[in-house]
Amino acid sequence: PVNTIAQALAEPQTVARDLIVSVEHPVFGTVRSVASPVRVGDEVPPAHRAPQRNEHADAILRGLLNYDDARIAALAAEGAFGQPL
Incomplete structure (x- = not known):
């Protein structure tokens, strides 16, 4: 089960x-x-929360993809990021 x-x-x-x-x-x-449950020796892996929806969107869009404000605004207008929480 x-x-x-x-x-x-x-x-x-x-x-x-x-x-x-x-x-x-x-x-x-x-x-x-x-x-x-995965442990290596006595090491306990740190616990982290899951990211909020779109929490890292700005860093990815600007930092990795080099999108500018206009391109991000166009994506938002098309609903690419969903509805705000």
Whole structure:
């Protein structure tokens, strides 16, 4: 079966393996989640929240693709970035 997040957080094996982490989310505050089960030695990989929609759009469009304001505005007018949250 596929567990929901709540079921996964309550799973005895998740608790025993210390896989429950808390991450800060800009909208929802502190959110509990399941950490990566992949470990190398005693290293615990850092937990990060998922990016918000379009959070990195400006850096990608301007920095990687060299789009200017006019091109970005045209894309926005066509609905390329969806509706604001």
